[in-house]
Each structure stands twice: as C-alpha cells, then as structure tokens.
Amino acid sequence: MSKEKIAIRVDDLTVAYNYKPVLWDIDLEVPEGVLMAIVGPNGAGKSTLIKSILGIIDPIAGSVAIYGKPYEKQRKLVAYVPQKGSVDWDFPTTALDVVMMGTYGMLGWIKRPGTKEKKASLEALEKVGMLPFKNRQISQLSGGQQQRVFLARALVQDASIYFMDEPFQGVDATTEIAIINILKELRKAGKTVVVVHHDLQTVPEYFDWVTFLNVKKIATGPVRDIFNDDNLTKTYGINYKVAVNK
Amino acid sequence: MDAQLEIQLIATVVAIACAIPGVFLVLRKMALISDAISHSILPGIVIGFFITEDLNSPLLILLAAVTGVITVVLVEAIQKTGLVKEDTAIGLVFPALFSIGVILIAKNANDVHLDVDAVLLGELAFAPFDRLIISGIDVGPKSLWVMGGILLATVGMLFAFFKELKVSTFDAGLSAALGFSPVVLHYGLMTVSSVTVVGAFEAVGAVLVVALMIAPAATAYLLTSDLKKMLVLSVIFGVTSAIAGYWMAHFLDASISGSMTTVLGLVFLTVYLFAPSKGLIAVMYRQKQQRTEVSLLTFLLHLNNHDEESERRVQHLNEHINWQKVRSKTVLDLAQKNNLIAIENDLVTLTSKGKEFTDLALEYIITNKDEKIEHMKDDFFLFRG
Numbered sequence: 246m247s248k249e250k251i252a253i254r255v256d257d258l259t260v261a262y263n264y265k266p267v268l269w270d271i272d273l274e275v276p277e278g279v280l281m282a283i284v285g286p287n288g289a290g291k292s293t294l295i296k297s298i299l300g301i302i303d304p305i306a307g308s309v310a311i312y313g314k315p316y317e318k319q320r321k322l323v324a325y326v327p328q329k330g331s332v333d334w335d336f337p338t339t340a341l342d343v344v345m346m347g348t349y350g351m352l353g354w355i356k357r358p359g360t361k362e363k364k365a366s367l368e369a370l371e372k373v374g375m376l377p378f379k380n381r382q383i384s385q386l387s388g389g390q391q392q393r394v395f396l397a398r399a400l401v402q403d404a405s406i407y408f409m410d411e412p413f414q415g416v417d418a419t420t421e422i423a424i425i426n427i428l429k430e431l432r433k434a435g436k437t438v439v440v441v442h443h444d445l446q447t448v449p450e451y452f453d454w455v456t457f458l459n460v461k462k463i464a465t466g467p468v469r470d471i472f473n474d475d476n477l478t479k480t481y482g483i484n485y486k487v488a489v490n491k
Numbered sequence: 492m493d494a495q496l497e498i499q500l501i502a503t504v505v506a507i508a509c510a511i512p513g514v515f516l517v518l519r520k521m522a523l524i525s526d527a528i529s530h531s532i533l534p535g536i537v538i539g540f541f542i543t544e545d546l547n548s549p550l551l552i553l554l555a556a557v558t559g560v561i562t563v564v565l566v567e568a569i570q571k572t573g574l575v576k577e578d579t580a581i582g583l584v585f586p587a588l589f590s591i592g593v594i595l596i597a598k599n600a601n602d603v604h605l606d607v608d609a610v611l612l613g614e615l616a617f618a619p620f621d622r623l624i625i626s627g628i629d630v631g632p633k634s635l636w637v638m639g640g641i642l643l644a645t646v647g648m649l650f651a652f653f654k655e656l657k658v659s660t661f662d663a664g665l666s667a668a669l670g671f672s673p674v675v676l677h678y679g680l681m682t683v684s685s686v687t688v689v690g691a692f693e694a695v696g697a698v699l700v701v702a703l704m705i706a707p708a709a710t711a712y713l714l715t716s717d718l719k720k721m722l723v724l725s726v727i728f729g730v731t732s733a734i735a736g737y738w739m740a741h742f743l744d745a746s747i748s749g750s751m752t753t754v755l756g757l758v759f760l761t762v763y764l765f766a767p768s769k770g771l772i773a774v775m776y777r778q779k780q781q782r783t784e785v786s787l788l789t790f791l792l793h794l795n796n797h798d799e800e801s802e803r804r805v806q807h808l809n810e811h812i813n814w815q816k817v818r819s820k821t822v823l824d825l826a827q828k829n830n831l832i833a834i835e836n837d838l839v840t841l842t843s844k845g846k847e848f849t850d851l852a853l854e855y856i857i858t859n860k861d862e863k864i865e866h867m868k869d870d871f872f873l874f875r876g
C-alpha cells in the first residue's frame with residue numbers, strides 16, 4: 246500500500262458555514278486508481294467535502310493536495326460533476342456545446358475548439374447515450390439526461406481524477422448501469438474516481454473503495470475490509486443489515 | 492460626408508459596440524448594472540473635467556471608466572454581506588455616486604458648463620459638430636473615432652475570448668476549474684461595458700446607451716438558443732432600431748435619442764408577442780394545442796380499450812367522454828389529419844398508425860424516455876418535453 250501513489254490527500258480539514266462546522270477535522274488519503282464511494286446521510290457534508298477539495302469553499306482549517314500539490318496547480322487533472330449543476334439552464338446552448346466546453350481546458354486561452362474537440366465530444370455523448378439529443382437546448386432535456394450531458398462533459402476533460410456528486414440521482418436503471426460501466430472503464434485506465442453514493446446495496450458491486458462520512462470521517466479503505474455493519478451503524482446511527490458479498 | 496449620414500454612421504457604430512457586451516450582461520442577468528454604470532460615471536467625468544478643464548480630454552473617459560468599475564466593485568461588496576439582494580445593492584450605489592456628481596457640478600456651476608440634462612439625454616444631432624482635427628485636417632466627427640476605436644477593441648476581444656466568456660457565463664465553476672478565472676473575465680467584461688458606456692453616452696446620452704445595451708440582447712434572446720446567433724441578431728436589432736429611430740425623429744421632428752429608444756422598445760414588444768417559440772402568443776397557442784393533444788390521447792386510449800361499437804360512435808364522444816361539441820370536433824380533426832383514426836358511418840376505428848402512436852405515447856408517459864418518440868415531436872407539442 247505504501248508504494249501506491251496518493252491521488253488525493255486531505256489533512257485536518259474543517260469547514261464551516263456561518264461559523265457552524267459541517268466537516269470536522271477530516272483526514273483522508275485516496276490512492277490512485279480506485280473507484281471510491283463517499284457514503285453518509287443527508288447533510289453529512291459529502292458535497293461540502295468535494296467542494297472544499299476543489300477550492301469552491303474555503304475551509305477554516307486544514308489543507309488539500311492533489312498528487313502532492315495544491316488544487317490550484319492541478320486544476321487540469323480534475324473533472325467534477327456537481328450534484329445539481331449550478332449552471333444557467335436557460336443559457337442559449339445545446340447539449341453538444343456543453344460537452345465541448347469540457348475540452349476548453351486543454352485548449353487554454355484564446356484557442357478555439359476544432360474538429361478534434363468536436364469528435365471527442367460526440368464520442369462522449371455517444372458513450373452516455375445522448376447522441377440523439379446533441380442539438381437540444383439543455384433546458385429541454387429531462388433531469389437524468391442533463392446529468393448524462395454533464396457526465397459526458399467530464400469525460401472529455403480527460404482528467405486523472407473525477408469527482409461525481411450523486412451521478413445516479415434521478416437516472417433510470419439502464420442508465421445507471423451504463424454510467425457505472427463508464428466509471429469502471431475509467432478506473433481500468435488508471436483514473437481515480439470519487440462518487441457520492443446513496444444506495445448502500447450497490448456499494449460492494451460498484452466500488453472498490455469507500456469513505457464513511459458524517460461530519461467526521463468514520464472510516465476509509467477497501468470496500469471488502471471496511472464495508473460492514475459496524476461502520477454503517479456508526480455513520481447512519483441505526484443498525485444496518487446489509488449483506489456484503491465476499 | 493453630410494451630417495445626416497454621419498449621425499447614422501455614429502449611431503450604427505454605437506449600436507454595435509453596445510449590443511456585444513449587452514448580450515453577456517443580459518445572459519448574466521446583470522442588465523441593471525449597465526444602468527448603474529451609466530449614471531455613476533458622472534463623478535468620474537466631473538472630476539476629470541476639473542483636472543483637465545477640457546471636456547474632450549481622454550482622461551475623462553479613463554476616470555469615468557474607473558468609476559464604472561468602482562460601481563461594480565461596490566455593488567458586489569454590498570451584495571456579499573448577504574444583507575441585501577443585487578438589485579437593492581445597485582439601487583444603493585448608483586444614486587449615491589450620481590448625486591456626488593450632481594453636487595460637484597452644482598457647487599461649481601458658475602465656472603463649469605456641464606449640465607445634467609445633456610449628460611443623461613445626450614443629443615446625437617450635435618455629434619457631427621464636434622470634429623477631430625489632426626494637423627489641420629478635418630478627419631470626421633470625434634465621437635465616430637472614439638466609438639470606432641472602442642468597437643474595434645470590443646470585437647477583437649469578443650473574437651479572442653469568445654469561448655472563455657461563454658463558459659464563464661454559463662458555468663463559473665467549470666470555468667474556474669478549466670483555468671479561466673471567472674473573476675478576471677467578469678471584470679474584463681465590466682471594464683469593456685464601462686468604457687463603452689462612457690464613450691457612447693457623450694454622443695447619445697445615458698438612457699439610450701442602456702437601451703442599446705439591453706433591448707437588442709433581450710430581443711435576440713427570445714429568438715434563438717445559440718449564443719453566436721444571439722450576438723448576430725442583437726447587432727442587427729441594435730443597428731436597425733437606431734437607423735429607424737433616426738428617421739422617425741427626422742419625420743416627427745423629435746429627439747433622436749428618444750425616438751431610437753422608442754423603436755428599441757417597440758421591436759422588443761413585437762418580438763415578445765410574436766417570437767416563434769418563446770413569444771407570448773406562441774406560448775399560449777402551444778398550451779392550447781397541448782390541451783387538445785391530451786384530449787386526443789385520452790380518446791385514442793379509449794378506442795384502444797374498447798372494441799364495442801357503442802363506445803366508438805362519434806356522438807359518444809360528446810356524451811360519454813363529456814366533451815363539448817367544438818372540442819370533440821377539434822380532437823377528431825387532429826386525429827384524422829394525422830391518419831390516426833378512420834371514420835366510417837359515424838364509427839371511429841384506430842388505424843395501425845394510430846395504434847402504434849398510442850402504444851408509443853403510453854410507453855413514453857410511463858417511462859418518460861423519449862428516444863422512441865423523436866419523430867412524434869414535430870407534429871405534437873405534447874412530446875417536446
């Protein structure tokens with residue numbers, strides 16, 4: 246384990262909204278190449294943890310490192326799919342256009358996207374099954390379809406670390422399987438994927454790494470070692486009987 | 492060049508220069524900010540005038556632009572306290588700055604010939620009299636050169652930073668993650684807007700500047716869901732309204748700025764009513780059509796479920812399904828027009844197309860998946876999400 250590269254390291258992170266701490270003294274190490282679930286009840290601070298790793302929220306204490314350096318220096322290594330995109334849904338733009346925005350980072354300032362970027366974006370739309378909708382204005386997509394467009398946008402960013410805040414929220418069973426297969430593909434390609442996940446039943450099947458969070462970090466590690474009743478009870482406060490496939 | 496042509500040329504250049512930043516202000520829901528800037532730059536101009544004693548000094552434009560950016564900073568600082576909303580913050584800042592300007596003018600009214608009316612309303616008719624003379628040669632109206640320069644810079648920046656402006660307006664979070672600082676882009680846009688307002692208001696007045704920034708963009712927004720088209724349409728609306736306004740003023744012998752503002756308003760109103768998909772009338776028509784289509788679907792489902800002749804009589808619609816005559820006729824017409832039913836001897840039968848349509852519609856309503864009904868979207872509003 247010590248030989249593995251650490252993709253994300255969080256040290257003593259404390260975050261507060263209006264002086265009320267919602268994350269207490271979090272320490273976390275996520276090794277490269279895992280597909281990790283963050284689980285915890287509503288309001289546990291899962292979204293807040295991701296947002297503070299990405300510098301969207303300033304912590305009151307602690308630090309975060311992406312491959313050993315602050316996030317500001319590693320932006321291009323990271324792609325993020327927010328829980329509910331804080332985008333302007335009425336913006337005059339199509340699904341394809343939104344996905345193309347994911348390629349802007351590689352282009353840098355001033356340079357415009359060309360055929361190569363367009364091709365990559367179409368492929369990503371194809372992967373998430375949204376190709377037929379490429380010219381649709383984004384507000385005219387259903388919630389699950391919007392979610393898939395944003396997943397496609399993250400895919401074209403070609404990052405090393407992916408953060409996804411509840412990507413399965415409001416998507417149907419077929420799409421859920423399609424998405425998890427894409428995530429598993431990413432892991433196979435050596436990427437690190439962090440997913441906020443609510444369906445405890447599917448954790449062992451989908452993920453190989455898990456973090457239990459409820460204001461404090463309860464546990465983090467391989468699913469087969471730590472995904473057990475004890476940790477679930479500590480996190481959710483009531484006794485959970487989840488069959489863990491071994 | 493004669494004065495008429497020069498006035499129209501200046502108006503055109505001002506209209507284009509305003510329409511471009513206007514599109515981004517409208518999309519960022521910051522329309523009010525342009526109003527605030529146009530008023531609060533007054534103290535900058537007055538102070539610049541005190542320093543240079545020359546209304547034509549470039550220092551005036553510089554100081555006014557600085558005041559414009561200060562306005563934005565102040566508005567944001569007040570907003571960040573979380574005590575008031577953005578519109579309230581704007582309402583607090585610009586009257587304060589504007590009145591500082593007014594007081595400065597009033598205090599020194601004796602030796603300053605600067606009056607508030609001229610600043611607010613401007614007068615395009617006088618613009619051609621203010622000439623730019625370079626080493627004794629008259630090269631044209633000064634405001635044409637000033638605005639031409641501003642327009643060139645604006646267009647240049649638009650081409651260079653189009654994708655950055657787009658992504659930071661659409662999704663500031665992603666923009667930051669990709670390395671395009673939304674803060675830098677925001678203040679860049681604010682600076683361009685301030686400089687444009689300052690450059691234009693001398694020629695056309697503060698009120699028309701605001702109208703030229705906001706109205707064309709708001710109008711274009713109703714007509715397209717493509718940012719590039721929105722920019723092109725805004726420019727077209729801005730220029731045509733300005734020219735039309737000029738001729739309206741000419742024939743009515745009215746204020747040029749006032750007429751242009753009126754035309755801009757009228758164009759917006761017309762599009763607001765008649766725009767093909769977002770316009771008021773289209774929206775009302777669509778809602779009415781959707782109601783009919785829901786009835787149609789209920790009717791088709793009914794046919795699908797009932798083979799008995801008694802349930803398939805045309806009159807039955809009026810009695811049993813409880814529709815008024817008009818309504819059932821509309822529904823029947825719609826169904827026949829789309830070959831969904833066949834009527835023979837007052838007996839309604841589902842065609843095979845009607846059967847397929849009903850099944851697909853039902854599946855869509857249950858699963859909410861619209862992959863299979865793409866082809867039905869063109870004919871029916873109901874399936875357009």
Ligand SMILES: Nc1ncnc2c1ncn2[C@@H]1O[C@H](COP(=O)(O)OP(=O)(O)OP(=O)(O)O)[C@@H](O)[C@H]1O
Pocket residue numbers: 262263267285286287288289290291292293294328
């Ligand atoms: N902008 C905010 N201002 C104040 N409090 C906030 C804000 N955002 C979140 N909180 C609070 O912080 C806590 C953690 O929120 P967070 O969104 O991180 O929870 P979460 O674990 O993602 O929950 P969920 O499963 O519902 O998405 C909650 O108690 C929430 O009420």
Ligand SMILES: [Mg+2]
Pocket residue numbers: 291292293328410441
């Ligand atoms: Mg959350």
